[in-house]
Amino acid sequence: MPLPKFEYLSPKSLEEALQLLADRGEGTHLLAGGTDLLVKMAHGHLKPRAVIALKQIDALGGIRFDPGKGLFIGATALLDEVASHPDVKAHFPSVAYAAQQTANVQIRNMGTLAGNLCNAAPSADNAPVLTAMGAEAVIAGPKGERRVALDRFFKGPGQTVIEPGEILTAVHVPVIPSGFGTSYQHVSPRGKVDIAAVCVGAMVGMDGATCKEARIVLGAVAPVPMRAEKTEALVRGKALTPEILEKAGRQASEEARPISDMRAGAEYRKRMTAVLTGRALKQAAEAAAN
Amino acid sequence: MVLLHIIVNGRGYDLQVGADPHQVDPAHTLAYTLRETLGLTGTKIGCNHGGCGACTVLMDGVPVLSCLTLTVECDGREIVTIEGLSPPEGNDLDPLQRAFMDHGAFQCGFCTPGIILTAKHLLDRNPSPDAETVEEALSGNHCRCISHYQVVQAVLAAAGTEADRDED
Amino acid sequence: MEPFQMIGKDVPRNDARAKATGTAAYADDLKLPGMLHGRILRSPLAHARILHIDTSRAEALTGVRCVITGQDIPQVKYGNWRLFPDTQDEYALAVDKVRFIGDEVAAVAAVDKDTAQEALELIDVEYEELPGLFDVESAMAGDAVPIHDHCRNNTSVNRKIAYGDVEKGFAESDYVREDTFRVHAVSHAYLEPCSALAQLDLDGRITLWTSTQVPYIVQCLLASTLEMRENDVRVIKPYVGGGFGGKMELRTWEFCAAFMAKRTGRPVKFTLNREEEFLAGRRRHPMTIHSKVGFKKDGALVAKDLKITLDGGAYNAMGPTATFLCGNFGAMLYRYPNYAFYGRHVYTNKPPASAMRGFGAPQSLYASEIQMNMAAEALGIDPVDIRLKNAQKSGDKIPDVATISSCGFTESIQEVARMSDWKKKRASLGPGRGIGIGCYSFISGGVFNWFNTQYPFSAAEVRAFSDGTVHLLTMASDIGQGSDTALKQILAEELGLRMEDIRITSADTAMTPQADLGSWGSRVTLMAGNAVVDAARKIKERLFGALSARYNLNVIYEMECREGRVQPKGRPDRGMSFGEAVAMVQKASRGEPLVARGSYTPRDKGLVTPAFGFGAQVAEVEVDRQTGLVEVKKMWTAHDCGTVINPKGVEGQLAGSIQMGLGYALSEQFVMEEGRTLNTNFLDYKMPTALDMPPGEVVHVETYEPEGPMGAKECGEGLASPTAPAISDAVYHATGYRCKDLPITPEKILEGMNAGGKKKS
Known part of the structure; x- marks a missing residue:
């Protein structure tokens, strides 16, 4: 099917983009990589009146790492850039890994990490581990800039806290404190390159064998990527023995609220939540030790 | 009048943006422009929703899906399609094209242009990949006829690393 | 037998350069001046009477x-079983009902x-909805609404x-078991x-370029539905991007392109999009297979008593043939002294199922091979x-x-057991690992003539020239499988020529000799190959x-065409070049060109097939016992396709079959809800990718099929x-879960293991 017609706008600055967004109003959509927007348009699910392309805005591009402030991933930074960036690989390996696990080569060359978050699919590969790491969305709007932690960013499938007139300009990932480790785990029952049926991101802080801090985020088992807070409480202060990991898995599985869809049934998703939570905690703890 | 300057297979095109039949509408995908406006039908449309990889072209050397790329986003970009892979003069072929021919790395051939271009980028980045790297690189290109055995062999042959193919 | 010169050689494909350089033109690549673009309006309802259609706004x-x-x-109405008009149940556009x-x-x-797309949205259709029947049980119930009025x-x-x-x-059996299998x-x-493009000529005749097998x-069928004479319709097959059984009937867009070209006088092209292909496209028959077997x-x-019910969807399509053949496949692989089959093809309000690679065999053999393993286990015999x-x-x-001639x-069974180290692995693979076997036999084309062709099943024309070249014309359709190359090899072998000496024109009904029933049922190498040999x-x-x-x-001399020469055997000095010989003829x-026609129609070969292919395959898998994910580690294949004409072509068929088989077993399915296909894109319809493909090893068990060209048959x-x-058998070996309803999903494996599947530790 041909794409529906729309007005195409390509501002050169963030200010211009915000102005255009305000002027055009309802029915205006932002275009970064296009791998989600154009699919929706191709299927006829979305008929925007205007499309504002962000790629010409230099300030929105690139990946910056500052040992003190952490990582800034610009709104138009491609998934492939995130996956292959030396600083991301060195200091945020699970962020690079999650980006690497998103879709396939071509999509990673076109799609952006920010777009993956804004699309707000419950199964978004990049959401769980970034959320677990306390990453925040940097959002520009008519009233200036605000920052929203990712665990408050998602409101529902396809919905975020971004208001009409606002633009997500970057994702900020704080430095991983010493003694902390992260992990991203996902399972796709229909082959190696597939949308995740369940995904889990974890960050744990270890003191020897004891877990002193844990943040666990479950993807594709609720309308939004969700913190498994009871599971976090369960492991906090405990040694991550196989027994505790199994208990944590069971707890996470109880917290999960999955649905059945064409990718997996709810019951399977619950079981996988348990398996992946255990695996994520184990891997994160190992990473913390290194 | 907005003009787009796009280099396709080494040749520059100045395209007008607009709604007339000879112009590029903002809703035109790069796949559409290549096939319908420039007559480069070597770029195939297998799904038009980014799911099969048949429409893959190189943009500034990197494989992208032309069905999910707006032509108006390509201003100043350099595009290579299957028609532009081999030098325009003479009968020379890219080593990948030759390897695909020698290895019978296609049957129906509909996925072939996209696969060859994806492989081209892989070899540009990594001149001596192993089989698994090739498989990973091609995992966004569907092939229903022969799947990827002979394709992987052809890519390894073009890279000169065919012997690395580990059957176990 | 003398060694072959061209057969069994990896000659480059005829279309290699065109496909590697992007110059191969498929139907949608064709453009004609003034061409119009067509789109089809499809029913949003599964079963309804059409009360009124208003097209005025459009x-x-x-x-x-x-x-x-x-x-x-x-x-x-049309349908491929012309011999039985009752089975022809489809109009190009719905007349009374959807x-x-x-x-x-x-x-x-x-x-x-x-514009065409926009116009579709302006067509107003008034429907009266009828109850939808979405499974064979409700469709066969006594009080079910008939989907086709004539059909009880x-x-x-x-x-x-x-x-x-x-x-x-x-x-008389010592052991009898009954099982029900469901395949999807x-x-x-x-x-x-x-995609199809039609053009009208000044005399009112139609030329149709279409992606067809x-x-x-x-x-x-187009001629009959247009109420034209057969020869006033010319069909040309351009390059085709695969078919697998899905492009072997007259389809709506082919009719509409031709009909609208006649109406408007302008060329008309229709190209489907992928959503339409998934939403409304043909598919492999789901079957319910009840099998009772005695040992x-x-x-x-x-003895075996096999009852199969095919969920045919809304129209017959190629369902009658699948119904016929799945019964034959039930008893083609092993010797059954006593056999009974009862097959039923049932209409439901779903997209029509039709022919798909294997034509009833993947379904029928899934059941029979799994049941064979269950019986072997019960009898304490190795599979x-x-x-x-x-x-x-x-x-x-x-x-x-x-009679099976080769x-x-x-x-094949012995080879595959040897290659895979079967006995050892079956006895000793570690936890989560398993090994399993599956076998097949298949037809080399059908003998049945339900299409009721008046022509030979395959035909070839060879034109020989004094410059040493020949031109092969055949209606056989290369849809990617490589038949143009294989037929050229056969001709080159027979005439002692090189590939570059042969030009081929294929699959143009106005230019190539009548007729050829097409590319399906693995018929082309044997049938069109025989026609080529006959002409040569x-x-x-x-x-x-x-x-x-x-x-x-002396008349007793045996002669041969070899390496570009025509000569008495053993007397090359008394020979001449091929071109000189042609000139002399x-x-x-007195100047008459040297042209010969050849043909092939199977005779005295029963009603099913002139020759049978066989093979066996072993899979090794690793199952993650926590996630239920299956990784196929390796596939070993040994098969008998008679003489191998083109090894790379045969390997390609094998590789593609493994990909489809892998998808059929593990990842591919249509998700349906009340007759609606929900997964209409490649993200949700999961085909195996390059990363999912296991490494493989293959042995061609070469036999010589006397009915085939140079001994070749299906592959x-x-x-x-x-x-x-x-x-499936390997998954059972690894986990104790026996799948009787495809596909094998991680969910089913975990459930099956929980339900007390035989644990291996």
Whole structure:
């Protein structure tokens, strides 16, 4: 099917983009990589009146790492850039890994990490581990800039806290404190390159064998990527023995609220939540030790 | 009048943006422009929703899906399609094209242009990949006829690393 | 036998350069001046009566040139079983009713695709919804609404096979078991969506370029639905991006393109999009398979009673043939002294199922191969041994079918067991690992002639030239499988020429000799190959005659065409070049070109097939016992396709079969809700990717098939069957979960393991 017609706008600055967004109003959509927007348009699910392309805005591009402030991933930074960036690989390996696990080569060359978050699919590969790491969305709007932690960013499938007139300009990932480790785990029952049926991101802080801090985020088992807070409480202060990991898995599985869809049934998703939570905690703890 | 300057297979095109039949509408995908406006039908449309990889072209050397790329986003970009892979003069072929021919790395051939271009980028980045790297690189290109055995062999042959193919 | 010169060689494909450089033109790549673009309006309802269609708003839209509905076209039903008009149940556009979501209701042709699409939204259709029937049980119920008025119990075709005495057989058996298997629908998922372009000439004749496996069938059925004479329709097959059985009937867009070209005088092209292909496209038949089988203690088969119900969807399509064949496949692989089959083809309000690679065999053999393993286990016999005991052999006669003239099945089983180290692995693989076997037999084309062609099944014309070249014309359709290359190899072998000496024109109904039934049922190599050999031999006779006269040779000399020369065997000094010989024939007939026609129609070969392919496959898997994920670690294949014409071509068929088999077993399915296909894109319809493909090892068990050209027979479809049962058996070996309802999902594996599947530790 041909794409529906729309007005195409390509501002050169963030200010211009915000102005255009305000002027055009309802029915205006932002275009970064296009791998989600154009699919929706191709299927006829979305008929925007205007499309504002962000790629010409230099300030929105690139990946910056500052040992003190952490990582800034610009709104138009491609998934492939995130996956292959030396600083991301060195200091945020699970962020690079999650980006690497998103879709396939071509999509990673076109799609952006920010777009993956804004699309707000419950199964978004990049959401769980970034959320677990306390990453925040940097959002520009008519009233200036605000920052929203990712665990408050998602409101529902396809919905975020971004208001009409606002633009997500970057994702900020704080430095991983010493003694902390992260992990991203996902399972796709229909082959190696597939949308995740369940995904889990974890960050744990270890003191020897004891877990002193844990943040666990479950993807594709609720309308939004969700913190498994009871599971976090369960492991906090405990040694991550196989027994505790199994208990944590069971707890996470109880917290999960999955649905059945064409990718997996709810019951399977619950079981996988348990398996992946255990695996994520184990891997994160190992990473913390290194 | 907005003009787009796009280099396709080494040749520059100045395209007008607009709604007339000879112009590029903002809703035109790069796949559409290549096939319908420039007559480069070597770029195939297998799904038009980014799911099969048949429409893959190189943009500034990197494989992208032309069905999910707006032509108006390509201003100043350099595009290579299957028609532009081999030098325009003479009968020379890219080593990948030759390897695909020698290895019978296609049957129906509909996925072939996209696969060859994806492989081209892989070899540009990594001149001596192993089989698994090739498989990973091609995992966004569907092939229903022969799947990827002979394709992987052809890519390894073009890279000169065919012997690395580990059957176990 | 003398070694072949061209057969068995990895010659480059005929289309290699065109496909590697992007110059190969497929139907949607073709453009004609003034061409209009067509789109089809599809039914949003699964079952409804059409009360009224108002096209006036669409017609008024600027740029729209033609809008048609079922009321505008000749009301001629079509279907591939012309011999039985009752089975022809489809109109190009719905006339009275719609029968599935996606059924074709109207068509628009406009100056561009956007306009055509916009016009579709302006067509108003008033429906009266009827109850939808979405499974065979409710469709066959006594009070079910008939989907087609003429058809009671919605059962459109019945077929029985019976020989021996199954009841007596079961009574004599030491071990009898009964199982029910359910297998699901999958998509052909050819990469090229269907596309057709029609042009009207000044005399009112139609030329149609279309992505098809069967140009001759499209020609005939298009002519009848347009109420034209057959020869006033010319069908040309351009490059085709795969078919797998999904492009072997006349389809709506082919009719609409031609009909609207006649109406408007302008060329009209239709190209489907992928959503339409998934939403409304043909698919492999889901089947419910009830099988009762009896053995002696030693594993010898005594009897089988097979009942299969095919979920045909809304129209017959190729369902009658699948119904016929799945019964034959039930008893083609092993010797059954007593056999009974009852097959029913049932209409439901779903997209029509049709032919798909294997044509009933993947379904039928999934059940029979799994059941064989279950029986072997119960009898305490190794799955390999029980197969060897019952395997068909050369010379075996399948009652009412044919005598198997060549059969490398036993060798295939032995080879695959040897390669995979079967006995050791079956006994000793570690936890989560398993190994399993699946086997197949398949037809080399059908003998049945339900299309009722008046022509030979395949034909070839060879034109020989004094410059040493020949031109081969054949209606055989290369849809990617490589038949153009294989037929050239056969001709080159027969005439002692090189590939570059041969030009080929294929699959143009106005140019290539009548007729060819198309590319399906693994018929092309054997049937079109035989036609080529027949034509080539007629050419050779003429050349030998000329040579004989030139050198005044004794009539007892055997002659040959070899390495570009025509010569008496053993007397190269008395030979001449191929071109010189052609010139001499031409001189002798005062300038008449040297042309010969050849043909092939199977005769005295029963009603099923002239030759059988066989093979066996072993899969090794690793199952993650926590996630239920299956990774296929390796596939070993040994198969008998007779003489291998082109090794890379055969390997390609094998590789593609493994990919389809892997998808059939593990990842591919249509998710349906009330007759609607929900997964209509490649993200949600999961085909295996390059990363999912296991490494493989293959042995061609070469036999010589006396009915085939140079001893060749099928290799394209049989291999579509063994992969799923082999993987399924390996999953059972690894986990204790026995899958009787495809696909095998991680969810089912975990559930099956929980339900007390035999634990391996």
